[in-house]
Structure formats: C-alpha cells, structure tokens
Amino acid sequence: MFIAQLRRLEMKIVLASASQFRKRALDMLGVAYEICPSGIDEKAVRDNDPARLTRKLAEAKAQKVANEHRDAVVVSGDAVAAKNGKIYEKPRSVEEAAQFLKELSGSEFQFVTALAVLHAQSRKMLSTVETANISFRSLIERESRNIFASTRY
Numbered sequence: 001m002f003i004a005q006l007r008r009l010e011m012k013i014v015l016a017s018a019s020q021f022r023k024r025a026l027d028m029l030g031v032a033y034e035i036c037p038s039g040i041d042e043k044a045v046r047d048n049d050p051a052r053l054t055r056k057l058a059e060a061k062a063q064k065v066a067n068e069h070r071d072a073v074v075v076s077g078d079a080v081a082a083k084n085g086k087i088y089e090k091p092r093s094v095e096e097a098a099q100f101l102k103e104l105s106g107s108e109f110q111f112v113t114a115l116a117v118l119h120a121q122s123r124k125m126l127s128t129v130e131t132a133n134i135s136f137r138s139l140i141e142r143e144s145r146n147i148f149a150s151t152r153y
Contacts, residue, residue: 016065016076026075038064038076042089050082051129054114059127066120074118081134083109106138 013033015026026033038061045060047053057078066074081088083104091097111134116127 012069012072014065014069014072014074016061016074019077022075022077033075034069034072036065036069038062040064042078048085048087050080050087050110050112051114051131053087054078054080054112055116055127055129058114058116059118059125062116062118062125066118066123070120072120074120075115076118077113077115079111079113081109081111083107101139104136106136108133108135110134 013026013031015022015033015035016038017023018035018037023035040057040060042057045053045056047056055078058076061076061078062074065076066072081100081104086103088100088104088109091100111132112129113132114127114129116125118125
C-alpha cells in the first residue's frame with residue numbers, strides 16, 4: 001500500500017547508498033528511484049551498541065541526502081555484525097574482511113541492520129533496526145581467501 005501511495009503522489013525516491021543489496025531491494029519493489037550515496041564519514045558516528053550505531057548511521061545518511069534532495073523520500077540503511085561486544089563494520093580492505101571472517105568463523109554472532117526513510121520536506125523520519133542471530137560454520141583458510149578473490153574494495 002505504501003508503494004502504491006508513493007506512485008500516486010509521484011514522490012521522488014532517493015536511495016542514499018551505493019550498496020548493491022539495497023539497490024536490489026528497491027528493484028524488487030518495482031519503484032523508480034535515484035541513487036545518491038551520502039558520503040558521510042561513518043567513523044565520525046560512534047556508539048558501543050550495534051543497534052544504536054546502525055540506526056544513527058542510517059538516519060545520518062538519510063538526513064545528509066535529504067538536504068540535497070528536498071523534494072524526495074530518502075531511503076538509507078546500515079548493517080554491522082557484532083560478537084562479544086565487538087562491532088564489525090564494513091571492512092576497509094580485503095585483508096580486513098578476511099580477518100573478520102576468521103574471527104567470526106565457527107561462532108555465533110548478531111547481524112544488525114537498520115533502515116531509515118525520511119520525507120525531506122517535512123523532515124519526518126521512520127527508522128527501524130532488526131537483529132538476526134547467525135551461526136557461522138568454521139571456514140578453512142583457503143575459503144576465506146577465495147571468497148575475496150574476485151571482490152574489489
């Protein structure tokens with residue numbers, strides 16, 4: 001129903017992310033949208049709680065892009081993994097990603113995802129956070145390297 005309302009109102013939708021996963025999610029909805037990554041300094045937004053951190057990041061991204069697209073509904077998100085008080089954000093390199101996999105391999109951890117939707121004109125924002133408990137099987141060293149062989153950072 002929400003999507004139908006957006007279509008009727010001819011609201012412009014802006015995805016505040018370059019994430020292929022978020023792009024695919026909007027593609028599945030079948031709505032037209034623009035992509036405008038926020039470019040915020042994610043390391044400037046901090047919190048020790050993964051749910052609060054992802055919500056803060058998703059909301060900050062939406063607010064930044066809404067300032068540039070005042071006629072839009074801005075959709076943004078963020079996600080982290082968390083284990084024993086450590087938060088695993090987007091890795092900065094293939095080596096760091098491999099290290100994360102090594103630390104998470106054979107363990108249980110949480111995957112925390114936030115979504116924010118901001119109506120730029122009214123500045124009304126809805127945001128939510130979901131946490132999934134993940135059981136990750138043990139990887140052998142070769143698998144960790146092979147996962148990132150074709151990935152570019």
